[in-house]
Amino acid sequence: MIHQNNKRGHNFHEAKKQHLKLEDLKETPRLTNQYLFKENIPPYPHPEFHVCRLKHDTDKTGLCGIRRDEGFKNLGKDSLLWYSLDMGPEEITSAERKLLETNYPDLTEEEKTQRQGSFLGKFATSPAFKRTSRLGSYRFTFPLEEVLKAYSEQICSGELPVMRMYTTHLYKQEVMYAVLVHSPANQEKFSEYPLLPDDPKAVCAYKDGCFIWRSEAMCATHNYELVLRRDEKQLAAEPVYNFPPFYVWDNVAVALHVDDQVLNFDVDRLRENLKFCEAEKVGLIHSVRFEDFPEAEEAVKRLWPDNPSPLEKDPQ
Template sequence: MKRQKNRRGYPEDSVEGRHLKLNDLKEEASRARLQNKYLEKENIPTYPRAEFHVSHLNHDTNGSGCSGIRKDNGFKNPLKDSLLWWSLDVGPDEITSAERRLLETTYPDRTEEQAQMQQSFLEKFATSPAFQKSSRLGSYRFTFPLEDVLRAYSDQFCSGAQPVMRVFKTTLHKKEVVYTVLVHSPADQEPFSHLPLLTDDPDSVCSYKDGCFIWRSQAMCKEHGFELVLRPDEKQIKAEEVWYEQYYVWDNVAIALQVDGQVLKFDPNRLRENLKFCEKAEVTIAYEFQNYQEAQTLVADLWPDNPSPLEKAEEPAETKQEDNPNVSDSVE
């Protein structure tokens, strides 16, 4: 594992060219004599390894970032870095379809009556920041269909050719594991030829197929307050509450587009249509956040021809969490 400081000055440990499942990551950390009390935890309550098919990407930013995006009519790395970062947009629909796939795989021969008796369970485990509508990076979230982002990247950076996707790295922070996918132009093969191509391998952590990133989450809980229980006789899957919550690592997928400091451009009206306001997460990475009224004022100034109110990225009622003023953990 390679230790370095990321672009925000936080230490991180990474393995390039591999998306390591948790057991493999533990072995790598042990070989590197790296101590991480969350990754090393044992006896975590059983939880699902769900497969999420994701067709939209998010780009979160603060007020100055939003202003820069409007000025440029697109996205670039403000630090003049070569990479432009996006995250997967995993919402209630993706959780519901992942739950259905998990049930069909676990009990392919269940009856219609058994299927109707099955209660929703996956949402009780989908509690990490990867699933929450709040933001760790700022109050402004741009959400685009993945195919639109790839099409724009193809047209502007690949001369119309298909972008190349590669397994970039696995990065371990204090509580977070990030699996990064690199997207680059086919003209830039040589600098990245040492990185494996991203395939549709059904055993991989992340793959790409039919216009979706397929994320096979290794750790989807912010805290482990439920245990996954299989009932083979009934062909049911349950989420049973445990008496003592435990904290473990959680994972997500980052998409890094090679842009060499250039702007990935979009129509300004589309930028406004795909923009939402986000509440501040419990634990954050960035420091600049606005309340809704401040955000609405800024967006109205940036897009004066669009008088419609700024939409809010709302948490689903059943998973919305209250702010915890006692949180003292630092985030990478």
């Protein structure tokens, strides 16, 4: 793995062209990390999430640029436009149901319904599941199919985009798996990156308009342990007492190759999909300035003066 430093001053290790699972990372020679190599982590679920929305968080400067350009563009040297998977309660509920079906395939529909919402949400404590932001007070959320359709029409000349395994980043506590999306016209340019696999064991895949994310580590703090109650056909979250351990947590990012182009959306559609989000933790990212809600309301009113809709908060 290569040691890198990102534009916000955070150090990380990078493994290009692959999505390394935690066990693969642990076997990487000469790699040190105070969280990854912790032992005695309580048992926790490894759910499969089907995610059909993308989010793009930004600060006030980015918001003004998006409104001016009527869309999103790359601001760095890598020609990539970055989004994250947008996780909500429905994804957690669906993933919980799949876990129950996997562990207890003979459950009736009534039993599945009765057991939903009982345990998985207690494990979904990492920043990947929070409605707060690390990148700014403004969040644009789009259906994945809408983004891919716009990308196909504007960047790919109407053809379907290509998806590849781009990289794995290991930060102090975070593991980020990046998916590269590019035009078929750039096949040769990105041929060294493996195609996103259609593999039930892969960390990330794409199928039927959704990204499938098989989370390797979904907890920020392990306050619970997963217990299988086979006689009762139940999965349960039992509290961890004494000192609940911290461990690494993972997430998926999507990098669209746009070169110097703008991925355009109707300005009213941009406003419709815009919400205010709180900072994950005040002072966590010193290079990003977060606004309070009244300040954000005024900024949005100036940028969309003809839109009377009040700015909504992304619910916590």
